[in-house]
Amino acid sequence: MKKASVMDIPDVPKGQLPPHLELQRTRVLCGSDAPTHSEGIQYSGAYASMGIDNSLRLDDFCNKFRVEIIQLTEDEMEFDMIGIDASVANAFRRILIAEIPTMAIEKILMVNNTSVIADDVLSHRIGLIPLDVDPRLFEYLSGNDSPNERNTIVFKLHVSCKKSGPRITVKSDQLKWLPNGSELEMASPNPSAKPKSYTSFTCSQDSLPEFSNKPIGLKHEDIIVAKLGPGQEIELEAHAIKGLGKTHAKWSPVATAWYRMLPEVVLLEDVEGELAEELVKKCPVNVFEDIEDLATGKKKAVVANPRACTLCRECILKIESTGALPPEVLFSEAVKVLEDKCDRVISELS
């Protein structure tokens, strides 16, 4: 009697998952109350009983991975990454929000504040103002360092409202950049010694090649900082340093960054005629489109714009930058930060 191999039997799948399992493995389904199958089935032995190897090798990744950029402006970027897992997209989102360094105002030396806004509230508002400067040109300021031109940017705000004049609104464009460092002097115990300044700039930041063409300023000139009534005055000096979003949200380089799965809308049965027109009209974001079916002269609804749908193993990432770094640079920095983290986490024990 001839021995038949198990693989020859017609209903055993050879090397490919049956279609319903393939659907489960690669798509997140939207049920009526919650999404199902949302965890990626990454475990390499998951389909071992069917004889299918689920493990992903590096070459497979390189072959399947693609990036497509949908929109790229100065402040916003939207792009698709096809072939990566949700955990990688989430890691990028977390890093973009919290771990890319930026410059923001940290220390405020208050000389005079007679406005109705309290010192600390005013300082908090000034700290949140986004600065238009590339953080890669600066170094971190740690506890023991003295502030110098490589790690600090100094701004000055001096506004006063005349006693007889109308009320004025202090906007962020009144913050002036001081390329020579702090102008205030520290109180020194020895009255005859030369007074020390709060920052020790060895050369003016103006003279540095990066800043001579493009002076340091703020991204938005029209942010309202405070309002002054007659006779009130604000005089302060602000020092900006490099930091991470993890420490405080003012150092976050993005207004927000989010990702979602690319929706795939499948019509389970043909929708024709009047029903098709209704479907097209109902969708608020124009996902569907009418096409004329030439043979029968009836109209049929077709999915034309699945992206607009608000619910594949494909991920769309959207990044809105606050402006200091353009969004494509932000993403490259995010990949670098993730690589550095991986390197740090590799164990040296063997």
Place this chain on the structure above:
Amino acid sequence: MNAPDRYERFVVPEGTKKVSYERDTKIINAASFTVEREDHTIGNIVRMQLHRDPNVLFAGYKLPHPLQYKIIVRIHTTSQSSPMQAYNQAITDLDKELDYLKSAFEERISRKLRRVDMEY
């Protein structure tokens, strides 16, 4: 009042190692790695990469407490590999994938910017 300083989330204090390793006495080829000053960003990615390795029987990570900034990654492997090897292999693979991702992305961006320049 009792919350630790924000910089503690990423600054490793003097004396503690970034990654430490503890073998499980009761199960062979099983170990826990404790990584200081890391969170879900790295934990989830390493766990996913470990799952893709056919020699790994079990891989999981957890944050024991949200105010203690460390993760514990637990790995069981078959006798063909050791947890240490699986961990190092997973991270090197991730490195390579990220390199490829970065170059693919940069190539796309430069192509798009060139096309935008040519239109003007």
